[in-house]
Amino acid sequence: MTQNHNIPTAIQIQNPINNNVSVTISDQLPKPSANNPNLLSVDTRPTHRKGHHHKHSLSHQYFLPPKNRQPLEIPASYPIPTFKETFAILTFPQKLKLTSSILFFLVAVGVLLSGDATILLTLSCSLIVEGVLIIINVWRETLDSFLVWRHTCLRYPFGMQQMELLVDFSFSILLIFLGMNLLKEPAEHAIEDWGNLHHAGDHEEETVHIHLTISLFASAIISGFALLLDHPSAHIRELNSRFFHGLTLVPSLILVLLLSLGYQVGSFLSHLLSLTIAVTALVNGFSIAKSLALMLLLTYSNKEKVFECVSLIKEDTRIDQLNYAAIWQPHYNTCIANIGLTVSGGEREQAAVREDIIRIIQKTVGSIFGAGVQPKWEISVDIQRA
């Protein structure tokens, strides 16, 4: 907390130094203002002036009008990084990761071309998902080091960080799209079988057996490495990239095992595996898309808690009227609660009401996330006198 000790202050915007660490609300409960020793700077403190009773003493004017107050300096906008700048600050591991994503795509194509089974299509799709996820994560990490990403400015009140939501939302749509495509294939086959269509009965002999084994092995290896090397960012609970690496690794390992034992790829088990992957992708995509869409609509993810919170606030008898209440989450790291009240009491009571409201919010909506990195709560209480 920075405290300006000279009264003619140049008003600056808050400069969050440790933004990564969330600030728990309990640390910041406002102390009663009467007991606050740092309230004003030392020169104008009335207690220091005790005993001065001369009529023309300048010190009678406790609150001097500031002489040369500087107008507000709010950064309108931080520079938006160009593509070149972003690329320039990539570290070596990040560059390695980006290269590996290309490898993922290549392996995906290889897996797709190595045979004619549904599971191969599924595996190549999930490899593509992994590659995209790696690119997204590198992009996220890189942009995080730019000022415009996290810092508030007038142009971007919540930072450019909201872009992250959009990209993750697109990723979830990719998941849904791939899942639907993967479900389309067996559905077509099922209809084909059901309608007794002339089924292409020629079973292609697995002449490309070695090719198939190699490509499956490659996919297993690279997703395994990605699983080992990956450090998913903690605040994004839904988008756990390790989960997606495992989604490729496990089926491809099973398939490699089956191949080495001499089973065919187009068996019942592989159909089951591909169906599982498709359904998992769909379900995951839907859940991610839902939670992100709620964030993008400027709402809070848990409706019931919000209603509970509002009803708790309404119960307070000191509050004459609840003018408005907006509890929402602009992006992963921040939650915002704006409460507008009409209170008839004096300043002391207003402060108490504010304190209570902060406690209520902390108790109801603030506690949803439990352990882990929590979003920072920015609570503003707008109190009007009746």
Next chain:
Amino acid sequence: MNVNSSAFERTNRFPSFPVLKDDQKTSSDSIAAAKKKDLLSLISSKSLLSSETLGWFSVICAFSITGSGLEVNTMSIPFYLIFGIFAFVSFTTQYLGIYSFSFQPFQLLNVIIASLSMVFITLGAFVLGTLDTTCLLLLAFKLFFIRNDPTPFNARSANLKNYIAFPICLFVINHILILLGYFQCSYSVFYASVFYILLGVFIRVFYLVNKEKFEKKELAFLFSSIVVACLIQFNVLPLGTINLSVTRFTILCFMQIFCINWDGIARIQFYLGKFDISLIMALISAIINKTASQNSIKIISCLYQVGFCFFKIGSSITANLKLPDNSRIYRLYNDFIVNGVLADKESRSIFYFFLLNVSYMFVQVIYGLWTNSLGLISDAIHMAFDCIAILVGLVATTLAKMPLNYAYPFGFAKIEALSGFTNGIFLVLISFSIVGEALYRLFHPPQMNTDQLLLVSFLGLVVNLVGILAFNHGHNHDHGSHHHHSHSNHSMCLPNTTNDINIFEEFEEEKDNVEAQKMGYTNDDHVSQHEHTHENSQEHHHEHNHNHDHIHKYNEKCDHESISLQNLDNDHHCHHHHENHNMHGIFLHIIADTMGSVGVIVSTILIQWFSWTGFDPLASLIIAALIFVSVLPLIKDSAKNLLSVTDPESEYLLKQCLSNISLSNSVISLSNPKFWTNERGEVYGILHIQVSIDGDLNVVRNEVFRKLSIAVPNLKHICIQSERPNNCWCGK
């Protein structure tokens, strides 16, 4: 389907039945109580899922499957088995109270009556068609109540004529057809089936009217019907064993669940003029249905009959929906479909297009199964994806109108941008997958059978063109007046960063103009305003295929932009840009589909001419590129809309005002200023002010609020927390 038929107004020519009314009076209180308690009963009585509607629909569906060619494997089902199945189903549903007329108590007699009447109606309907059966049901019902009426032939003779004339016409037609040998059916079976239907209705009606006091007459009637059933069982009467197909019987059984206690018959209305064209068509379709040898013609006539029965005869079912006190479901239905989709001209036309799409999809599936063609089925699946996209858009349209509450503090306004963004990303992914598929096909050319491809893609093209037409109407109408302002706003304020977006907007606007002129909507004033700048481009577009317009306009726009920017007047007022991204997304989806079918048609023709199969992937590649290019502006625009940012003009005003406030008395500092603009250009904000000890918190707060609302005219809402310094999380 229901929604469409609600357009038909309920003309209450239906005779009032004193008996029914008494019945309602006595039990109205208990019924109301049951309604409020039981959500299930609400579902079954007042929603789309009501047993009535489902019953109607299922009966009609089941009948219309007769002779549609789906039945390959038939099995002969004896009478007792049918009766047993229906008895079982009616027992279960009535016992559990699902999909039954659930205000009635569970009685064994009720089960028997329901199953008997359903068996009779099924047997009769097996021989006759949809239309004949429905009309017979109607006739039987009317005759029964006219019998109760003291002056039957005076008051409602005009209606009675219709009630009687149409079934008699059908009867005569059937006779003639049997005589001529077209209708493969003996007289005895024909009369028996007519008799069965009448009997089934009469059992039901007796039961409906006097269920509390069973007189001897009714019991005798019931007994006689049981005797008839026994006679059928022992093959004294015809139709003891019917050859039902397995598919049809399954569907029948499944659907009987819904209409086992179906009392929708009480509300049948029939209002037709004698020379109504649909009436004549219905008669013709009845003839066709009996005489046609080809299955496809039979299906078409059956479909017409289904539509006729549903909309003309049974339309009162939907008209009877009334808003009860606390019916959540009905409210939902009302909100979403009536107020949400149908209220707006644009979304209404899209909704109709959606219905068209869905029905086309079903036709494709049925036809594809019938002709064993995989191409048709996969096209139908593709259609299903489109339908999902359109549905998402429609849901977004309705959600956007929802009121805001504490859980949605800023309403659902952004959901349209979100839906547009989703559609845009989907289209990008689709274009990528098209590219992948095309590359694959370029190197592994598959053998194609082009016989059906042309027809299918042509039909798809027609459907999508209808969609575009339906769209343009609303599109123009909606966007007419907004573009002008939005333009000046963007271009004046931040020329360097939003120029690319301006290009797209201009492109959009121009597209609207061009299409407006094509369609003949020239009443928008801004069309004439811009005319001189875009004249050559318009001429250009007229020569081109509609689908190629996009890319050309886009390229040309770069040249046009400077002119159009100069052309704009100095309207600085903050009319923010409010383009409907949702509609834009759906529109692009339809356009993409249209391009797809055009590509298939062109490539098929080219392949037949040049016999080089590479045309197909080539066309796919071009289409994918076109989709990609046309979707990019949508994604950019909607993404910009989804982010909470301040628009440049408000930003400038805010900066001025905030520095002004920070200089005012008793304000030590400002912190946590967060301001953002929503899609309508309204500014929302949060601000913390640190007030020195000489200032009153509320006075300073009101002062700051006043200053801000004067300085920023678009300020919709601001949360100002006035506090003593060093008291808050904001660090000051």
